[in-house]
Amino acid sequence: MWVRRLLHNDQLLLALLAVVVGVCTGGAVILLREGMDLIQALSYGSDTEYLGDLVRGLPWWQVILVPTAGGLIVGITLKFIMPNGRPQGVADVIESCAMHGSKMNLKAGLGAAVASALSVGVGGSVGREGPAVHLGATVGAWIAAKLHLTRSLSRTLLGCGVASAVAASFNAPLAGALFANEVVVGHYGLSAFAPIVISSVSGTMVSRAMYGDFPAFMIGEHPIGSALEFPAFAGLGVVCGLIAVAFLFSVRRVEMGMDGLSLPRWIRPALIGAVIGGIALFYPEVLGVGYGTTDKALNSQFPLQMLIILAAAKFVATALCLGGGFAGGVFSPSLVLGALVGGAYGAVAAGLYPELSAGGGAYVLVGMGAMASAILGAPISTTLIVFELTGDYALTMAVMIGAVMASVMIQQLHSRSFFHWQLSRRGLDLHGGFASALLRGQTVATVMTEQADVVPEALLLPGLRQALQQSSVGELFVIGNNDRLIGTVTLADMSEAAFDPSMDLLVNAGDTARRKPPVLCPTDDLERALKLMHDRGEETIAVVADRESMRFLGLARVCDVMAAYNRALIEARAEERA
Structure with a gap:
């Protein structure tokens, strides 16, 4: 039992x-x-x-x-x-x-x-x-x-x-x-x-x-010298945010450059690989995921000049690889880049105010968290990674400050993250938050009704006037051959001539219809439907099989869209409380 x-x-x-x-x-x-x-x-x-x-x-x-x-x-x-x-x-x-x-x-x-x-x-x-x-x-x-x-x-x-x-x-x-x-x-x-x-x-x-139970990086003790270092950590977050913005622009420029060369897509990684190999002849630290380089930065094994050079080289190499067709993620490169930038920033800070700084290691960790937070759009997760790796509350607080500042910078100047930027270039805007996610999770097919007032294109004015009087929504959908949507007719669309008895046998529904009305397809999500209704001032919109055939299927009403959203919201809140 x-x-x-x-x-x-x-x-x-x-x-x-x-x-x-x-x-x-x-x-x-x-x-x-x-x-x-x-x-x-x-x-x-x-x-x-x-x-x-x-x-x-x-x-x-x-x-x-x-x-x-x-x-x-x-x-x-x-x-x-x-x-x-x-x-x-x-x-x-x-x-x-x-x-x-x-x-x-x-x-x-x-x-x-x-x-x-x-x-x-x-x-x-x-x-x-x-x-x-x-x-x-x-x-x-x-x-x-x-x-x-x-x-x-x-x-x-x-x-x-x-x-x-x-x-x-x-x-x-x-x-x-x-x-x-x-x-x-x-x-x-x-x-x-x-x-x-x-x-x-x-x-x-x-x-x-x-x-085994070993951390991803070899992290020693990196104490914070003074509470006065926290403004410097915030400044590092701003710097990392600006570099992250420049990085996204650089990836896009590489993609545009590759498109301009008119090379087959499968050839592009080979060309980029040759360039990366050329860079590696002088600075081999750019190769691979770069965890070894990160460990060296954490242990202050690079002088200031080398930190700056390696940061620039890693920036260029990663932008080339991601924009040129190599397959892989951006998490590790963002950590490496952040470690190098943080190390350089910390070296400068220690040189300017040696009595306040306990060393550059803390700045390396803050740089890693800030850069990864900006590029990934994950300030909470990156902060927790540092905490789980170090177990240091004070250092975690410093990383949190840098991560928040970097995230604010990239969101204000570019986009929410590297991933959302990629999606926006595919025409997908996922910035609307929880409410938009609920609308995107449902399609027009779930709210469409086939009970629409349709009239044939050849219907003459007397029949058209009678159909308008009997319409439940005050709008008629004019259908031609093969159920093709010709347009829509409302009382406001009809000119004074439409009420002239002498025109009854001369004008039909096709002549009166408003051509090229806004339409939706069954696969469109409800966010798109609601936006179209708002932008065009429509309470009902025709649903067609596709925008080429324009075969009429039914209509979508704003009241049904909002009802579906409310149901989804109730279900989501119930799920959160479960």
């Missing part, structure tokens, strides 16, 4: 599924990381995190050849495996969660993992956490699809995969759980938060079983 009760307990089943997703994602992230290490070992002779030190001892031709040939393989892989031949990442996960019912393509998810492993393994200046997040989301979405779960539960399992991937990558379960809610899911519903935390912890346990 008790077993039967347990099997009918939805929360328990969801918790068990969260464990399954967490364990599977943790294993998948390990395979992804091992694949990257294997490709790096085959390419450079070692899987060391300190790739820059290794490359200094290699012949020049190998330094250029590996990223060039690797870029070619990446391009070919993307061409034949990925939709549209482009890399996929965190932005696609956010889009899936917000727009597509948390459904993800398994082939694309595995293909993205392979392309990312190749990109990182051959030295591309991209991160491995973004691909891990995409892979984790794919695992969660695939399990949800196989079990035919509801839209809400599918979103929860997708969030579980994301949380587990981040937690397994950084050995930081709290940050993983909050990253999934902050960046991907978009809100903190209590019924979803519990399984996401469970999955995050499960992924961490799998990672620790493989690699």
